[in-house]
Amino acid sequence: xxxxPSHPPEHSELSEMDVRVRALESLLTEKGYxxxxxxxxxxxxxxxxxxxxxxxxxxxxxxxDPAFKQRLLADATAAARxxxxxxxxxxxxxxxxxxxxxxxxxxxxxxxxxxxxxxGLPPVWYKSAPYRSRAVIDPRGVLAEFGLxxxxxxxxxxxxxxxxxxxxxxxxxPAGTEGWSEDRLAALVTRDSMVGTGLPKSPAEAx
Amino acid sequence: MTNSIHDMGGMHGFGRIAPxxxxxxxxxxxxxxxxxxxxxxxxxxxxxxxxxxxxxxxLPPLVYLASSYYERWLYGLENRLVQHALVDADELAAGxxxxxxxxxxxxxxxxxxxxxxxxxDYARPAAAPPRFRVGERVRxxxxxxxxxxxxxRYARGKLGTIEAVRGCHVFPDSAALGHGENPQxxxxxxxxxxxxxxxxxxxxxxxxxxAFEPYLVAA
Numbered sequence: 359x360x361x362x363p364s365h366p367p368e369h370s371e372l373s374e375m376d377v378r379v380r381a382l383e384s385l386l387t388e389k390g391y392x393x394x395x396x397x398x399x400x401x402x403x404x405x406x407x408x409x410x411x412x413x414x415x416x417x418x419x420x421x422x423d424p425a426f427k428q429r430l431l432a433d434a435t436a437a438a439r440x441x442x443x444x445x446x447x448x449x450x451x452x453x454x455x456x457x458x459x460x461x462x463x464x465x466x467x468x469x470x471x472x473x474x475x476x477x478g479l480p481p482v483w484y485k486s487a488p489y490r491s492r493a494v495i496d497p498r499g500v501l502a503e504f505g506l507x508x509x510x511x512x513x514x515x516x517x518x519x520x521x522x523x524x525x526x527x528x529x530x531x532p533a534g535t536e537g538w539s540e541d542r543l544a545a546l547v548t549r550d551s552m553v554g555t556g557l558p559k560s561p562a563e564a565x
Numbered sequence: 566m567t568n569s570i571h572d573m574g575g576m577h578g579f580g581r582i583a584p585x586x587x588x589x590x591x592x593x594x595x596x597x598x599x600x601x602x603x604x605x606x607x608x609x610x611x612x613x614x615x616x617x618x619x620x621x622x623x624l625p626p627l628v629y630l631a632s633s634y635y636e637r638w639l640y641g642l643e644n645r646l647v648q649h650a651l652v653d654a655d656e657l658a659a660g661x662x663x664x665x666x667x668x669x670x671x672x673x674x675x676x677x678x679x680x681x682x683x684x685x686d687y688a689r690p691a692a693a694p695p696r697f698r699v700g701e702r703v704r705x706x707x708x709x710x711x712x713x714x715x716x717x718r719y720a721r722g723k724l725g726t727i728e729a730v731r732g733c734h735v736f737p738d739s740a741a742l743g744h745g746e747n748p749q750x751x752x753x754x755x756x757x758x759x760x761x762x763x764x765x766x767x768x769x770x771x772x773x774x775x776a777f778e779p780y781l782v783a784a
Contacts, residue, residue: 379595379639381660383602385652389666391609395675397601403682404597405590448684450731467574467717469618470634475684479600481588485634487579494719494772495575495762503582513769518574520715521751521775522614522687523731550584 408446409478413526414547415441416476417558418540420453421531431455434526438476446475448524454517455528456554461508463501463516463554464525465493471519473526477549484553494518504555527554534561567714570626575719575762596635603638604681608673611649614685615741619713620645689748691733695778697752701727702784705754705776713741716780720772723760724784728773729753736777750778 386392416438420427430437434453451473454462466472467490472480483489492500497514501507508514517525529551535543546564550556573579591597607617620641621629629637646652656663673681697703707722708714715737731751739747758770 375636375639376593376595378660379598379602382639382643382657383598385656385660385662386602386606386646388662389652391651391666391669391672392602392605393672393674396605396673396678397598399675399678400601400604400681401591401597403678404600408682409590446679446683449686449688450684452731465574467719468571468715469621475682479590481585482592482634483582483584486582487573487576487630488582491573491576491579492582493574495766497770498767500582504584511769513771514767515755516770516772518717518720518772518774520717521731521737521777522684522734523751523753523775524684555584 404479408475410476410547410549410552411544412478413473413476413549413552414544415540416453416526417528417547417552418544420528421535421543422540427455427528430528448475450523451476451526452523453526453528454515456530458512458530460513460515461554462525462527463493463497463514464519464527465490465516466519467491467494468518468520471522471524473524476526477552481549501555504550506556527552529558532558532560567622567708567710567712568718569622570629571622572718574717599635599639599642603642605673606642606646608677608681609669609671611651611669612645612743613735613740615713615735615737616743617641617645618737619741620648622713687734688732689735689746691748691750695730695733695750695752697727697730697750697778697781697783699727699729703727703752703754703781704784705780706782708780710738712738714738714780716776717774719761720754720756720774720776723756725754725756725760725773727752728755731775734777736779738777738779752776752778752781754781 387394420430430453434451435447435449438447456462470480470485472484494516497516519525532546546558548556548558551558621637624640643657647654703725705721705723733748734751736747736749739745753773754776755771755773758766761772
């Protein structure tokens with residue numbers, strides 16, 4: 359160990375966590391339970407490969423291909439797997455469609471269940487007590503904090519992910535995108551629009 | 566545990582949502598390592614995903630609330646490792662192995678990682694046809710088991726409608742206890758906001774849960 363501390367004297371809780379996790383990893387490696395190369399690969403996949411761009415491609419295809427959308431709404435796992443560039447979709451994925459009369463919102467009140475294969479790991483707010491507690495009782499208040507105010511007559515449907523089924527919201531296609539390519543449309547599809555806490559970008563916002 | 570702090574639906578007082586612009590996948594290196602350790606140890610099949618959830622729910626409420634998400638994962642993993650006699654408490658304290666490891670049936674290698682990057686399939690063959698049909702009215706049971714369940718408190722004893730039959734799935738209440746998969750039919754059950762929250766609730770609100778057949782009775 360060096361003589362001088364590697365952290366400032368008032369070092370944070372996070373650096374203590376870093377030390378603790380490094381110790382656990384070396385303990386489990388010494389015990390022969392984990393392979394650090396496998397851990398590296400898991401981290402790399404989550405940092406570089408798995409993210410909301412995957413879900414955005416699925417939504418964009420649904421916007422341009424009505425037959426695909428029907429298949430997606432009937433069996434999202436099978437439909438997503440049929441897209442050659444979406445390889446890692448697990449079982450029990452369910453797509454729910456926003457319409458002018460119904461807006462869908464996804465939550466996991468009990469933990470953090472989230473369709474991470476198509477959206478990436480959930481953001482901190484999704485796993486936080488404020489979101490988990492309020493989404494089911496005060497969804498309009500929650501949406502307002504995301505800057506989203508829906509017409510009062512739009513019904514809100516909240517999906518609590520209490521089993522191994524996972525929900526992907528298919529938002530409505532923005533106006534003014536007639537004739538757009540799938541790639542261009544995918545760039546409008548935000549993560550939050552596929553959770554229900556946001557809407558896709560408008561053409562003006564994407565410009 | 567069931568009636569524990571993790572069951573947050575409908576609670577007040579936690580404040581505003583705080584979305585973070587351009588949030589990184591991990592805020593610190595250790596978070597990614599905890600996720601990876603969790604996945605790698607899950608691959609050993611020494612416990613189930615529900616056993617993992619139960620270990621988080623068993624954290625003392627004040628620890629649960631004061632901890633970040635990945636801190637909870639770490640504490641739950643450490644507790645599970647000790648409970649399954651994979652490591653001893655003195656080794657956790659020392660931060661190194663004091664004894665040889667036990668032999669595992671499965672160990673995750675880098676080449677196998679692709680397999681843990683796709684979620685598993687929890688559907689299982691059914692022993693009997695589903696008891697409820699789409700459109701049927703059901704009431705959730707008022708259960709309060711001291712062990713793991715996926716029926717949230719806010720949706721117990723409530724009148725709802727079967728909206729979809731999702732197949733026959735591993736039953737978390739059994740799997741978390743190590744009592745086997747005990748597959749049960751899984752339904753999407755939808756409730757009106759007023760059924761859940763009373764007459765003053767938003768009349769345009771409906772909320773669904775994914776409910777296993779043992780949680781339901783015909784209404």
